Amino acid sequence: MTAETAQEFGEELRRERELRDVSREQLASATKVSMRHIAALESGRYDQLPAGVFSKGFVRVIALHLGLDAERSVTAFRHVHAGWEAECARREHQAATSTAGLRLSQPRRSVSSSTTLRGIAIALALAAVTGAAAFVRSRGPDRRGPEASAAPLARAESGPASLALPPAVAAATVALPAGAALPGAVSSAASRGRTLTLSFRDDCWAEVLVDGRLVVRGLFPKGSRREFANGGTFTLTLGNAGAVDVIVDGRPLGTLGGEHEIVKNYVIDAARNG
16 A cells, blocks of 8 residues: 555555445454444544554454455554654644643733732832841851752753654654565566466456556456566466466466465566566
8 A cells, every 4th residue: 555644545445445345344244343443444533443553453354354465554554643643743732832822922901000009019028028138148157058059950951842753753664565676676577578468267356566566456357358568577466366367478377376365466577487
């Protein structure tokens, strides 16, 4: 999955479910994940999900049931979930800042002249008492111990806590899925311009990557035939491997598995398939 937001991830998950003609009720019954949590995942409402470790477990069992790459799906979910947490923290900080600004901007109340006079009188009295106390201290010996004179100064924080990254963002990592091609990588056999042909003897869900780039993903009907040209390395995921005849440069490779068997990330390149 290439989703960057919770909504995009949910849309992809819903689309994969609908491609296989699986309802939410059927998915909930097969995976034991409640329909409420499935709906929350598909709509990007992560505030309705339990703790992250349970949510990742939901994504894993749903991906396995739909024939998706579970590790890639969980990695994509972790990525968008961390972004969702960061966005929530940013909104909370903005709300707190705007509330503080409103309190500071409130106009001062008008003060009567009598109240002002009383305040001045109290301030003068306090100043007189403070001055007398200072005079007495200056005339007498300092009885404070050495510890009192060495009181440490309060050390300022290195910066506002609001500028620190949220823990979920700082700790989040995105692992590279097994067998995925690095950006810009070029297969050593790509220059040969090999051709992959898939012939579907029955309905089959399939995903095809050419030189690490996703070119097709979906449900292929019985009797269809697809060709993928000018490739060096082909990576196949088949939901019904026994129903697909694989041909490379006109040379039949046969099937990659049995009937209704799921084959994931099967790599066809010059080194392995000559």
